[in-house]
Amino acid sequence: MAEPTAPRDIILLVDDSPEALGFLTDALEQSGFSVLIATSGQAALGIVERISPDLILLDAVMPGMDGFETCRQIKANSAVAPVPVIFMTGLSDTEHVVHALEVGGVDYLTKPINIDELRARIRVHLANARSAQSARVALDATGRHLIALRGDGSLLWSTPQASRLIATATGREDGLDSVIATLGNWMQARTTATTDRARVAALTFPPEGQAFAQEGLASLQIAYLGAMGADEYLFRLSAAARSEDERLRQAFGLTQRESEVLLWIARGKPNRDIGEILGLAARTVNKHLEQIYVKLGVENRASAAVKAAAVLRVE
Numbered sequence: 001m002a003e004p005t006a007p008r009d010i011i012l013l014v015d016d017s018p019e020a021l022g023f024l025t026d027a028l029e030q031s032g033f034s035v036l037i038a039t040s041g042q043a044a045l046g047i048v049e050r051i052s053p054d055l056i057l058l059d060a061v062m063p064g065m066d067g068f069e070t071c072r073q074i075k076a077n078s079a080v081a082p083v084p085v086i087f088m089t090g091l092s093d094t095e096h097v098v099h100a101l102e103v104g105g106v107d108y109l110t111k112p113i114n115i116d117e118l119r120a121r122i123r124v125h126l127a128n129a130r131s132a133q134s135a136r137v138a139l140d141a142t143g144r145h146l147i148a149l150r151g152d153g154s155l156l157w158s159t160p161q162a163s164r165l166i167a168t169a170t171g172r173e174d175g176l177d178s179v180i181a182t183l184g185n186w187m188q189a190r191t192t193a194t195t196d197r198a199r200v201a202a203l204t205f206p207p208e209g210q211a212f213a214q215e216g217l218a219s220l221q222i223a224y225l226g227a228m229g230a231d232e233y234l235f236r237l238s239a240a241a242r243s244e245d246e247r248l249r250q251a252f253g254l255t256q257r258e259s260e261v262l263l264w265i266a267r268g269k270p271n272r273d274i275g276e277i278l279g280l281a282a283r284t285v286n287k288h289l290e291q292i293y294v295k296l297g298v299e300n301r302a303s304a305a306v307k308a309a310a311v312l313r314v315e
Contacts, residue, residue, distance in 0.1 A: 011056070013057045024057070053080075055122055060091055068100065075104035084129050086105065087105045087107070088111060090111045145161050146237070147180075150231050153183065153188065165239060179220065247311055248262050252311075261292065262292050265289075268305070
């Protein structure tokens with residue numbers, strides 16, 4: 001029985017020249033790639049709405065929507081934004097190269113295209129894209145609460161855990177948008193800051209003077225981790241319990257983590273939400289609950305919640 005063949009990488013080739021399309025399609029298919037063809041920027045946008053290619057080869061000079069605007073719109077689509085874009089053009093001035101990189105291109109080839117050079121660059125950028133995707137998947141799988149923004153303050157990507165943490169902790173449907181707006185304002189202030197004090201790399205959400213929609217929910221502590229790329233700025237989120245957890249620690253002789261779990265039990269949160277808020281696995285939350293029951297002298301979460309509420313004077 002023959003072994004199944006590995007799937008071919010998909011290259012989207014965007015060029016308004018039939019001669020260039022024919023030449024490059026033949027060369028790429030002989031190199032083992034599957035090729036999709038678009039003869040305009042608008043056609044390319046239509047294709048990426050339905051199919052996510054592994055790499056895009058994009059002519060810079062086309063009638064109507066040029067390659068620069070096409071790339072900008074591709075990068076604005078979060079579903080295909082990570083796909084590497086290599087520009088191909090007869091333009092070789094520095095300003096055109098800079099423009100190509102500014103709108104999201106990863107590389108720039110001048111025509112006439114050298115096929116050997118093109119193959120080499122394609123393989124390098126496909127390998128880099130796979131490494132980045134593997135890192136993203138690893139972050140998602142390990143439950144890290146991370147958000148990345150562009151320099152203009154717009155969202156580049158967010159791990160599922162970060163999105164769920166924001167929704168759970170804030171209790172607001174627009175929680176993610178509000179956090180992004182806060183971070184965008186902070187980034188602008190940091191850019192224009194003239195003192196080290198104004199560049200402190202930590203924030204609390206909601207900002208002073210604002211409140212969450214539901215009383216008793218945590219504030220979010222947001223740490224700035226730095227620039228990860230030319231236009232990628234990384235933040236780590238965590239939920240900070242209010243001072244009530246200190247009162248629970250003193251009343252029942254709990255550890256800090258046990259008091260945090262008990263506080264959220266008193267707030268009516270299920271184990272899954274508590275795990276999301278505190279960055280804990282469900283099994284770990286259950287282990288803390290077992291110790292909490294022993295220290296409070298109760299047998300279930302309802303009784304634990306009642307005792308915690310009595311300390312906190314929460315109805």
